[in-house]
Amino acid sequence: MSDALLAGYDAVLFDLDGTVYHGAQVIHGAPETVTAVRNQGTAVRFVTNNASKAPEDVVAHLRDLGLSAESAEVHTSAQAGVAVLGERLSKGAEVLVVGTESLADEVAAAGLAPVRKAGDGVAAVVQGHSPDNAWADLAEACLAIRAGALWVACNVDATLPSERGLLPGNGSMVAALRTATEAEPVVAGKPQPLLFETAARSAGANRPLVVGDRLDTDIAGAVAAGLDVLCVLTGVATPATLLRAVPAERPTHLGSDLTALTRPAEELRVGSRPGWEVGEGDVLTARGDGDPLDLLRTLCAAAWRTGVSTVRAEGDAAGAALTRLGLA
Known part of the structure; x- marks a missing residue:
């Protein structure tokens, strides 16, 4: 496998939704390919824009689907969002959470105070995907943002791949708040390079490869970070969108699914x-x-x-x- 694409890199940074799995359904070849990467001695990291699960929950899901994983290998947009909050807020500051309890737990672990209602003490709003996000949650966030709170969006993915097809993602809910507040959030996850840079550092990698399915997040984030990227056609990207891709969203390599990692690099290059x-x-x-x-x-x-x-x-x-x- 010395001529395989993965042989040219010291870490592989995998996107999850649309790349490794669709909800509860694993994508063809994913477990075998991740195993092949590990057997090559190459570091593995899972880099996801989905802020709805804690790293240990992501690990449990991956293991249920037949993939080996450890919590230290998982990097989420919730962690990235809280990192942004930690840089800009004082310890103990109140943060209105629009998202799951695991996102609230990340906020608390950073020494900040998660709340669910707008009030005079709210310094920031952090917004991540949750299937339970509702109008009432957006209403509280709207009030806080209009009052001047810092607004951090864990990601702005318009859609979320599932076993049933594409569903509304966090970006769709962010769009609703943009309309209601006429404000713009600070975006912490992909396409910002922070997640990829953090994952690469944790792996001690000098030459990581990104693998993903979305041009506007996975590929754009890799390009912004100056990294090579393999785009797979198991999620959001299609041949038509690839032809129209702007320079900031153009992958280095192209494959049908994750099994492309074990094919010769020259066969996959655009x-x-x-x-x-x-x-x-x-x-x-x-x-x-x-x-x-x-x-x-x-x-x-x-x-x-x-x-x-x-x-x-x-x-x-x-x-x-x-x-x-x-x-x-």
């Missing part, structure tokens, strides 16, 4: 691939035959170079590949 040619102009013209994902890697290179994301096929094989990719 760029021209054997069997395919792309004509450039007002429309990208795909011609040739081969692996549809190789066509996508070739198309991405052309689209990013030219700014053209409209594609047409020349020949039956190219047409079938574009159909497989959802680009026909």
Whole structure:
């Protein structure tokens, strides 16, 4: 496995939702691939924008799905959000929590005072995903933010991948408060680089690889941190969104799922691939035959170079590949 993608890095920083699992359903190949990374002697870290669970709960979930994990390997946006609060507030300051009890516990562990109601003493609002967040929670936060409280959002993911499909994420609830307050939060999680930088330091890594499924968080956060990134197509990113990706959201490598980590790095890099040619102009013209994902890697290179994301096929094989990719 010396030519495998993972062999070129001293740590792999895995996103979770949409990359390792969809809710209670593990994604194909995830347990075997994480084991392969560990067997290579490469450090593993799990870096999630989901602020609803404490690290030990994330570990329990991973173990239930057949993956080995330790609490020290988990880095959440709740931890990042509380780190921001700790930098800006005095010990004992009141923080209105919009989120789970585990987020409130993180606030308390940092020497701050979690509360659930707005009042004169509230210095900040911290907002993380919880399936129980309701209008009443947003109303309390609205009052505190309008009164001048610091507003920290653990993440702004608009959607959350689940076994049933995409569901509203913390970013959708943040959008509601933006509308109600006309304020902007400090965003602690991805795409800010803090989570990746913290995870890499904890692993003692000099050359970590990020693996994720969202262009606007996982890939953008890795780019902001100056790290290589493998984008997998098991979550939010699609071939169409990849073609339209702005420079700050463009992955280094592209794979169908986590098993790509055990494939040769050169096969996964975005760029021209054997069997395919792309004509450039007002429309990208795909011609040739081969692996549809190789066509996508070739198309991405052309689209990013030219700014053209409209594609047409020349020949039956190219047409079938574009159909497989959802680009026909």
